[in-house]
Amino acid sequence: MKRIRFRDMPISIKIMIINLTACAVCLGVACGAFLVYDQIAFRRDTENSTHALARVMADNSTAAIAFDDQETATRVLEALEREPEILLATLYDRRMKPLASFHKAGWEGHKPPDVLLDAGTVYDQGRMCVFAPVILDGERIGTLHISHSMRDARLRFVRTVVVLAAILALSAILAWVLVWRMQSRISKPIRALTDVAEHVARERDYTRRASGGSRDEIGTLVGVFNTMLDRLEERDVAVRDYQSKLRSMASQILLTEERERRRISTGLHDSICQYLWVASMRLKRLNDNETIDPDESRQILRDVLLMLDDSMKEVRSFMFQLSPPSLYDLGLGAALVSLSREAEQRYGLDVQVRGQDVAIAHNEELNVFLYRAANEALKNVYKYAETGKAEIQVELEDHLVRLTVSDDGAGFDPEALDTRDFTTGGFGLFSIRERARNFHGRLEVTSKPGRGTTIALEIPLQSDG
Amino acid sequence: MRGATAAYAALGLALLLSAAAAAQRNDPAPVPEEDIKSVFLYNFSRFVRWPDGALGPPSTPLRIGVLNTAAFEKSFQRLAGKTAQGRPVVFVHCRRIEELRQCAIVYLNARDDLLIKRALTALSGHPVLTVGDGPDFLRWGGMLSFTHRENRIRLAANPAAAADAGIRLGARLLQVCDVHGPPDAQRNGTAAEGGSS
Numbered sequence: 001m002k003r004i005r006f007r008d009m010p011i012s013i014k015i016m017i018i019n020l021t022a023c024a025v026c027l028g029v030a031c032g033a034f035l036v037y038d039q040i041a042f043r044r045d046t047e048n049s050t051h052a053l054a055r056v057m058a059d060n061s062t063a064a065i066a067f068d069d070q071e072t073a074t075r076v077l078e079a080l081e082r083e084p085e086i087l088l089a090t091l092y093d094r095r096m097k098p099l100a101s102f103h104k105a106g107w108e109g110h111k112p113p114d115v116l117l118d119a120g121t122v123y124d125q126g127r128m129c130v131f132a133p134v135i136l137d138g139e140r141i142g143t144l145h146i147s148h149s150m151r152d153a154r155l156r157f158v159r160t161v162v163v164l165a166a167i168l169a170l171s172a173i174l175a176w177v178l179v180w181r182m183q184s185r186i187s188k189p190i191r192a193l194t195d196v197a198e199h200v201a202r203e204r205d206y207t208r209r210a211s212g213g214s215r216d217e218i219g220t221l222v223g224v225f226n227t228m229l230d231r232l233e234e235r236d237v238a239v240r241d242y243q244s245k246l247r248s249m250a251s252q253i254l255l256t257e258e259r260e261r262r263r264i265s266t267g268l269h270d271s272i273c274q275y276l277w278v279a280s281m282r283l284k285r286l287n288d289n290e291t292i293d294p295d296e297s298r299q300i301l302r303d304v305l306l307m308l309d310d311s312m313k314e315v316r317s318f319m320f321q322l323s324p325p326s327l328y329d330l331g332l333g334a335a336l337v338s339l340s341r342e343a344e345q346r347y348g349l350d351v352q353v354r355g356q357d358v359a360i361a362h363n364e365e366l367n368v369f370l371y372r373a374a375n376e377a378l379k380n381v382y383k384y385a386e387t388g389k390a391e392i393q394v395e396l397e398d399h400l401v402r403l404t405v406s407d408d409g410a411g412f413d414p415e416a417l418d419t420r421d422f423t424t425g426g427f428g429l430f431s432i433r434e435r436a437r438n439f440h441g442r443l444e445v446t447s448k449p450g451r452g453t454t455i456a457l458e459i460p461l462q463s464d465g
Numbered sequence: 466m467r468g469a470t471a472a473y474a475a476l477g478l479a480l481l482l483s484a485a486a487a488a489q490r491n492d493p494a495p496v497p498e499e500d501i502k503s504v505f506l507y508n509f510s511r512f513v514r515w516p517d518g519a520l521g522p523p524s525t526p527l528r529i530g531v532l533n534t535a536a537f538e539k540s541f542q543r544l545a546g547k548t549a550q551g552r553p554v555v556f557v558h559c560r561r562i563e564e565l566r567q568c569a570i571v572y573l574n575a576r577d578d579l580l581i582k583r584a585l586t587a588l589s590g591h592p593v594l595t596v597g598d599g600p601d602f603l604r605w606g607g608m609l610s611f612t613h614r615e616n617r618i619r620l621a622a623n624p625a626a627a628a629d630a631g632i633r634l635g636a637r638l639l640q641v642c643d644v645h646g647p648p649d650a651q652r653n654g655t656a657a658e659g660g661s662s
Contacts, residue, residue, distance in 0.1 A: 063637035066508040067620060068501070072641045137511050137549065 012187040019179040031164040050148045054132035058144040065134050065142035073100035088147035112145050126150050189218045206233035275311040279304045332367045347382040355394035370403050376428045377405035377455050385409025399461045406454040411447045503540035510549035512638035516631035519592035526555040530568035532575050562587045570594040592631050603645045
């Protein structure tokens with residue numbers, strides 16, 4: 001059977017073991033101390049009572065010793081027959097010669113101890129030997145020795161050990177029951193916390209919370225754990241929302257791209273192709289009719305030239321919409337100026353461009369992003385701002401380029417941006433913010449209803465993006 | 466005269482038996498009977514209570530007298546300087562009966578029974594503890610007597626005679642004595658135990 005180490009045991013078992021061990025040690029020490037004290041006290045009491053008996057006996061023996069009366073001395077000692085624990089008694093004269101002695105039945109072969117005292121106690125061969133002087137007129141005229149059996153002390157020791165063992169066993173059972181009932185106050189919240197932690201780790205379910213309203217360390221731990229779960233849940237929701245936005249944006253981008261292709265295709269078909277088809281028909285007539293008069297042929301050529309010119313304009317317009325040539329040839333400032341004119345033509349917006357002469361290090365990707373962002377912002381002005389004026393400003397500060405598009409229109413609540421449902425479209429600002437992050441930059445939207453809107457993009461120039 | 470002879474015979478026998486008893490107890494040398502009796506006489510002073518004022522002022526020594534012998538001289542010398550009843554003990558040799566009245570304890574060891582009886586008569590009513598030899602001594606009115614039994618010196622007491630003289634024999638003393646005389650006297654003597662020792 002595999003042995004379980006203490007540190008691997010459940011906390012309830014640990015609490016039980018620690019408490020029971022402490023109880024057992026304390027009770028054991030207390031019982032041991034009591035046992036020692038009881039034995040010492042019992043021996044002291046026995047010694048005191050034996051000394052008192054010896055003093056009385058010695059007092060009664062004064063005349064017997066004084067007159068060397070062995071018979072009387074023996075008679076005096078025989079009074080000890082009534083004392084069940086007195087085994088042996090000897091009366092000595094002044095020179096410690098035995099005058100009389102008494103032996104309990106069965107103890108006839110026993111002798112006094114080898115060491116004889118004038119007074120005091122010695123323990124010899126499992127018995128207590130008490131010596132008391134026989135005093136007459138303040139003079140020691142003899143000594144009485146009494147040997148007291150230690151059998152009662154041994155019996156008391158055994159009896160006390162049995163009683164203490166029973167008390168220990170009952171106490172251990174009681175302690176076991178009490179600790180088992182009370183340890184749950186500590187282990188239960190910890191076990192509940194562990195269950196919640198395991199569930200969260202296994203199921204990634206951040207909605208579960210641990211219970212426990214105490215103010216102790218466990219309560220603090222539960223509170224901190226729940227707070228951590230709150231934040232994890234918030235982050236989980238944010239991540240899910242973010243992922244949802246990204247998925248929607250990817251879908252929207254595909255849709256937008258398809259729309260743009262269709263718009264270009266339709267535009268080519270409806271305008272340039274029409275011009276070219278009509279021009280080709282006109283040229284065919286000129287080619288097929290050799291007898292055509294010169295005036296008509298010149299008219300045909302003028303019409304063809306006019307249609308080619310219109311086609312060129314359409315092509316330029318498409319080219320500009322697809323990718324403004326000035327952005328690559330003349331830089332961001334010129335492209336923004338061109339964008340302002342386009343907006344004026346397409347949306348009727350009066351767009352002021354400031355800082356178009358700012359020299360930005362050549363970074364094609366960054367320039368395209370800033371141009372598209374300004375374009376998206378102007379579209380928003382046209383769609384939502386309900387105003388005919390807008391302003392684009394480009395600033396350069398210590399390795400940082402700031403693009404600001406502002407209007408004095410209707411404005412809106414920026415908080416509503418975070419709760420908007422993007423599944424139906426409207427990824428402008430979200431898309432700009434995400435791309436700004438890609439450049440290690442940030443997007444700041446400042447707006448209030450009725451107070452206009454300012455969209456500021458800050459992109460560090462040293463970034464790799 | 467016949468009593469005195471018997472007393473001497475008993476004394477001789479006692480000496481022999483005491484010596485034999487001492488030999489049985491492995492004593493290095495037999496103890497002279499005078500030594501034993503002198504110690505007994507001294508110890509009597511510690512178990513007996515005299516009437517108030519009978520011993521004189523506290524500074525007065527307690528006199529233990531022997532009527533007519535010089536055999537105790539060496540034994541008494543061994544006990545020189547002893548005290549009893551809070552007084553120094555003095556051993557004296559009395560040559561006349563009148564001198565006996567000045568003692569607290571007298572040992573009447575005369576060989577002449579008539580002399581002993583005369584001494585007892587002279588001391589009658591006086592607070593003097595009379596000690597003698599043999600059972601007749603108590604019958605004549607003596608208070609304590611050395612007797613010999615089973616090769617040992619034993620004591621016999623006549624508490625009634627002592628009570629007549631106002632002397633109380635302590636209970637512990639009576640414990641080692643063969644008591645003679647009326648029972649009420651014994652009770653009185655036993656009850657007298659207290660400050661006697």
